[in-house]
Amino acid sequence: MEKKLWWKLLCVPILMYVIIVGLSIPLSPGITSMTQYTANTGQTFTTRVTTYNTFHTKAKEVKARLRKDSSLIIAGQNVKVLDDNNIEVTFTIPAFMPSSREQERFSLDVDNDFDGYGTLPGKFIIKQNNIDSLKGAQVWKNTNFGDLNQRGRNFPFRGLLFETIRNTFFHVPLWFGMLFLFIGATWNSFMYLRTQNPARDRKAEVLTMVGLLFGMLGIITGMIWAKSTWGTYWTWKEIKLNMTAIALLIYFAYFVLRNAFDDLEKRARIAAVYNVFAFVAALILINVIPRMTDSSLHPGNGGNPAFGSDDMDNTLRMVFYPAIIGWTLLGFWISTIYYRVLNIEEKILEN
């Protein structure tokens, strides 16, 4: 008994870890907006910067800087802390830039010793009135900013995503879980065709049912996520959304097909044949078509169906990989329970 139970016992602490850690680790400090996004060379201006998840009043020193990569750095002066999430800072842009382009994109860093640093990448534009890169190289002086303060253990702050980045531990692993469940179902259907053992058919049925459940949960979590980031629950511009919906239709049809037969042996055999065929078709829909189409709003588009490597960091991975294992184990656990329910129902019918 214990031998059979170990993976179910493993599933509970993993999922508890995923939910507790995934929801309680804070986001790293971030910058949500500033009052001014453009400036000309030679200009001195004061801007108000709104940050997220910061405690400026608790910090000894708050610093801000504009930088282009790490080559051009302008430190802000007279940083005035308005409250925990708002500061006012003055920048003086030199009269010439060592660049021959009309405008350059700068990133804004806000740094304090309590939270660590936050970045607004590439949003700030400095325009050049007189383009003279040689003079720029003479005039421009990088301010000495010192090292940035370290951050604690945080999930990355991404504009647009904000706190919804935690959905990574639900939305994405549910799709992984669905895929593993469908693989299990296909294997059982295949084994049914070879052995004609009715238990195999029942296993395939319950695994498909739970896989379908996971797929629907994946779509629902995705829709909620889409509403907060893309502004709509459903969009035709998003190929993955529509392809997975069709893949789920294929599996809905599996149950329609099952109900079309009264003869149990015939039902099991034809459902098994269809299930293997459906898996091939669903694989094409989920894994082939989205990879070759550009019309996707998902991150890591054009190759990777989920997150690109830029979007993940080690803290996310620390929760994301256990989440995949946890949700998959939960899926198989649910299907063993459902399998036993079906067996008991059959026994009741027989008596």
Next chain:
Amino acid sequence: MYFCYMNTFQEIWFLFRKELTLEFRQKYAISGILLYVFSTIFVVYTSTFDAGPKQWNILFWIIVLFASVNTAAKSFVQESGTRQLYYYTLVNPVAIIISKMLYNTLLLLVLNFLAYGVFSLVLGSPVRDLQLFFIAIFLASLGFSITFTFISAISSKADNSASLMAILGFPIVIPILMELVKVSQNAMPGSFDSSINEDIMILLAIDLMLGGAALMLFPFLWRD
């Protein structure tokens, strides 16, 4: 007796000829489908629909899709169950499915070219690259034939096979249809995609994957 001395290729050839003979004798499938195609195109024409290349393309493939479903749906219900049982005792099941797929491919090919002819006669043809468009038609015939022949083999086992055919077939054929629209769109003026050869290869790969799965599974399906 005659069948006993044949290998699989001869069986396929013989069954293929049998399908053709049956068709020529009854002229049931081809005339019915032609009527369907003509009337659908006429409906589109009378609606005074102003079709740009994009709409033309989509309409063409939708009509072809429904014509293909209707054609392939008859694959396994045309002949009586007892006669099919007789075939199964004589020949390799793989030969049966391959011969049906080949026959359906040929039928759909004829049908699609006719549909294209009528379409361009009535609505005009915006196709710029005929070669590419004919490749798309050929791959469409192959893909639809493979998918719908196999699905009709499954749905013919049930009582209400016509509705099952649509429920099971349409979701599965969508990836093929999407690729077809993409490839044939490239044969129209105003769109050019340099990676179109890749799309053709992917379409072919989808056809072959579904075909391979169908051939592997059919021997489990025919027994009753």
